[in-house]
Amino acid sequence: xxxxxxxxxxxxxxxxxxxxxxxxxxxxxxxxxxxxxxxxxxxxxxxxxxxxxxxxxxxxxxxxxxxxxxxxxxxxxxxxxxxxxxxxxxxxxxxxxxxxxxxxxxxxxxxxxxxxxxxxxxxxxxxxxxxxxxxxxxxxxxxxxxxxxxxxxxxxxxxxxxxxxxxxxxxxxxxxxxxxxxxxxxxxxxxxxxxxxxxxxxxxxxxxxxxxxxxxxxxxxxxxxxxxxxxxxxxxxxxxxxxxxxxxxxxxxxxxxxxxxxxxxxxxxxxxxxxxxxxxxxxxxxxxxxxxxxxxxxxxxxxxxxxxxxxxxxxxxxxxxxxxxxxxxxxxxxxxxxxxxxxxxxxxxxxxxxxxxxxxxxxxxxxxxxxxx
Amino acid sequence: xxxxxxxxxxxxxxxxxxxxxxxxxxxxxxxxxxxxxxxxxxxxxxxxxxxxxxxxxxxxxxxxxxxxxxxxxxxxxxxxxxxxxxxxxxxxxxxxxxxxxxxxxxxxxxxxxxxxxxxxxxxxxxxxxxxxxxxxxxxxxxxxxxxxxxxxxxxxxxxxxxxxxxxxxxxxxxxxxxxxxxxxxxxxxxxxxxxxxxxxxxxxxxxxxxxxxxxxxxxxxxxxxxxxxxxxxxxxxxxxxxxxxxxxxxxxxxxxxxxxxxxxxxxxxxxxxxxxxxxxxxxxxxxxxxxxxxxxxxxxxxxxxxxxxxxxxxxxxxxxxxxxxxxxxxxxxxxxxxxxxxxxxxxxxxxxxxxxxxxxxxxxxxxxxxxxx
Numbered sequence: 001x002x003x004x005x006x007x008x009x010x011x012x013x014x015x016x017x018x019x020x021x022x023x024x025x026x027x028x029x030x031x032x033x034x035x036x037x038x039x040x041x042x043x044x045x046x047x048x049x050x051x052x053x054x055x056x057x058x059x060x061x062x063x064x065x066x067x068x069x070x071x072x073x074x075x076x077x078x079x080x081x082x083x084x085x086x087x088x089x090x091x092x093x094x095x096x097x098x099x100x101x102x103x104x105x106x107x108x109x110x111x112x113x114x115x116x117x118x119x120x121x122x123x124x125x126x127x128x129x130x131x132x133x134x135x136x137x138x139x140x141x142x143x144x145x146x147x148x149x150x151x152x153x154x155x156x157x158x159x160x161x162x163x164x165x166x167x168x169x170x171x172x173x174x175x176x177x178x179x180x181x182x183x184x185x186x187x188x189x190x191x192x193x194x195x196x197x198x199x200x201x202x203x204x205x206x207x208x209x210x211x212x213x214x215x216x217x218x219x220x221x222x223x224x225x226x227x228x229x230x231x232x233x234x235x236x237x238x239x240x241x242x243x244x245x246x247x248x249x250x251x252x253x254x255x256x257x258x259x260x261x262x263x264x265x266x267x268x269x270x271x272x273x274x275x276x277x278x279x280x281x282x283x284x285x286x287x288x289x290x291x292x293x294x295x296x297x298x299x300x301x302x303x304x305x306x307x308x309x310x311x312x313x314x315x316x317x318x319x320x321x322x323x324x325x326x327x328x329x330x331x332x333x334x335x336x337x338x339x340x341x342x343x344x345x346x347x348x349x350x351x352x353x354x355x356x357x358x359x360x361x362x363x364x365x366x367x368x369x370x371x372x373x
Numbered sequence: 374x375x376x377x378x379x380x381x382x383x384x385x386x387x388x389x390x391x392x393x394x395x396x397x398x399x400x401x402x403x404x405x406x407x408x409x410x411x412x413x414x415x416x417x418x419x420x421x422x423x424x425x426x427x428x429x430x431x432x433x434x435x436x437x438x439x440x441x442x443x444x445x446x447x448x449x450x451x452x453x454x455x456x457x458x459x460x461x462x463x464x465x466x467x468x469x470x471x472x473x474x475x476x477x478x479x480x481x482x483x484x485x486x487x488x489x490x491x492x493x494x495x496x497x498x499x500x501x502x503x504x505x506x507x508x509x510x511x512x513x514x515x516x517x518x519x520x521x522x523x524x525x526x527x528x529x530x531x532x533x534x535x536x537x538x539x540x541x542x543x544x545x546x547x548x549x550x551x552x553x554x555x556x557x558x559x560x561x562x563x564x565x566x567x568x569x570x571x572x573x574x575x576x577x578x579x580x581x582x583x584x585x586x587x588x589x590x591x592x593x594x595x596x597x598x599x600x601x602x603x604x605x606x607x608x609x610x611x612x613x614x615x616x617x618x619x620x621x622x623x624x625x626x627x628x629x630x631x632x633x634x635x636x637x638x639x640x641x642x643x644x645x646x647x648x649x650x651x652x653x654x655x656x657x658x659x660x661x662x663x664x665x666x667x668x669x670x671x672x673x674x675x676x677x678x679x680x681x682x683x684x685x686x687x688x689x690x691x692x693x694x695x696x697x698x699x700x701x702x703x704x705x706x707x708x709x710x711x712x713x714x715x716x717x718x719x720x721x722x723x724x725x726x727x728x729x730x731x732x733x734x735x736x737x738x739x740x741x742x743x744x745x746x
Contacts, residue, residue: 007590007615007617007618008480008481008534008566008590008593008618008621009481009534009564009566010480010481010621011479011480011481011482011483012483013483014479014480014481014621014624014625017624017625018624019620019621019623019624020623020624021444021623021628022628023444023628023629025441025442025443025444025445025629027443027445027447028443028444028445028447031447040440043440043441045439045440045441046439047439048439049436049439050436050438050439054438055435055436055438058431058432058435058438058634059431059432059435061606062428062431062432062435062634062638063422063423063428064606065423065427065428065431065603065604065605065606065607065638066418066419066420066421066422066423066603066604066605066606067413067416067418067605067606068398068416068418068599068605068606069398069606069608070398070400070401071394071396071398071401072398072400072401074400074401074404095468095627095630096627096629096630098627098628098629098630099627099630102627106387107381107383107384107387108381108382108383108384108387109384110384110385110386124628131624131625161381161382191382193381193382217380217381220381226441230438230439231438231439232438232439232440232441232633233434233437233438233439233440233441233442233632233633233634234438234632234633234634235442235629235630235631235632242380244380245380245381247392248381248383248387248392250392250393250394251387251390251391251392251393251504252387252390252504254468254469254471254472254475255394255395255396255471255497256396256398256469256471256608257468257469257471257472257608258608259606259607259608259632259634259635260606260607261431261435261606261607261632261634261635262632262634265435265438
């Protein structure tokens, strides 16, 4: 027993942090339940899968996995830049939006410094803010949408270095037209960076993703291969922003941190625009179906520009939580917002038709069980 | 032009950091040269490749890449634990040793705090120490080996929270017997954590990797799938240590940060011990050949317990650098240590026979060019 020795000396900040997990994965739940889910529609994954070209590229890259990746992500960065019509100096490739959020917070936020987000917005961003000692300042959603004016007002009031918004939003699925986002960028206080999380942008109708100058130092856009490209498992996201900000990631990133197989898959995916069109079509169908299933049970689904629908269970968070638990007990993996008033909803992903069949079969019974209480 | 707006407000620490790259990748060099390398023996990769089982597992996982990974890395952690005969609570899976080093430094080192390593040891560790504001204290190598006694003395003198050693060593390939490492662990000052980087341990003869109590809070062992398992491209490493330290990674890690395909590949690799035996046999042959090539040119290769050989060019760093440049100009990718007196050597990886054929053909001419230069 090595009892006489003290444990590692953590920094005061790390000592103060809880050992936490922003999300419990479905696999963890499956292990605890001893049973797999029949419908995996809780993590906003793209159940329609990746481009066959991406799968083929990853399979080919597997045998080359003995080589380190290209730490510059050169080919992928250039392909992303071409797809967005910007120069490669405006593109950073990172380990998913989650990883990029951590790097941005690390670069901009020191202990005690304020960061602005919405109450009930992306928990992993909050995890990173806490992890670097930032002070999270939240503003409420307004009518189930993030509130750009309130976010900007809070950023101004707090002199915050960082303000976060997702458009379209997660977990509610709601969105602002591009013009409102442009207005928000124009209102960003001097010295504040707007983190514009566009993970779901490709699911939104035209006129939601704004046309921004990539050299604008006031905003950093975040995109991902996890959603429309159906590659959540490969951990690749990217940021588009002013070149000096993009270059600064070199100070803090894990240079060889992207899998070589992931690089190959993402490169093939960004080139297969037909697949994106197919996925969007399937997602629209599934979103309509989720609305119909809710409606058949007397419930309303919030308008959504994402690959999920927030179904308003019509009562409080405790009730919605019971609905969720009843669905989980029926092997339907779903999640829900964490705070009121958003938590009157459960969030249902655009699953494949056979998954939504299971949802349709189980939903009435889950509601009845929740009502019984 | 958004010139009237200020750039993002970095923390003072990040502002002070250079935008750097610990290693320039061979792909970057190839792009600059406009020509590919004929022998890729500079990054200590495993040219004999991954287990066919791992390749098959990754190919199968590619189609499932639309799912996020299991953020607990459950199956992989359990398999690693079984392979090492420890409980899973002692195993942390991270984004390569590079990623794990960053997390450990972040957890233990605040601005200005001392960290001890060897002068000329792993640059990426130094990158992370600088990245979190740590003060790097180095001790020299002794007879081309890291110096455990000097490292411990420096850790004690500085009251350092962290001291790093690689055994076997990179970039020299030298090593200490297990008994010396055990003696080093026993001498670790109270409150210091020994980071024991064993990236190359599987290439070493028996009696190099010590038998350590996994509950010992004084030491954290690091292993990787990048070397003997031939999976540098998938970014998976792991740490073995005391359960409270292992749990603390949950405070700071990118929970969904390991690719699902990487999880599948690593899981298959750790189960294929026959492949490890095959790779070790090939590496020993290649190491012997590197020594013979050096000897045929009148040079000595340092004893090595790794998958590379440090060839002593017999003069100073400027000369060795010319030898390296002459090899690179002949399409042979190699690297070398960064500081004297280690930099009298060039580091040559255990390539495939056809790669070492190219080395053998080009080496004399490269030496002649360096001598003339």
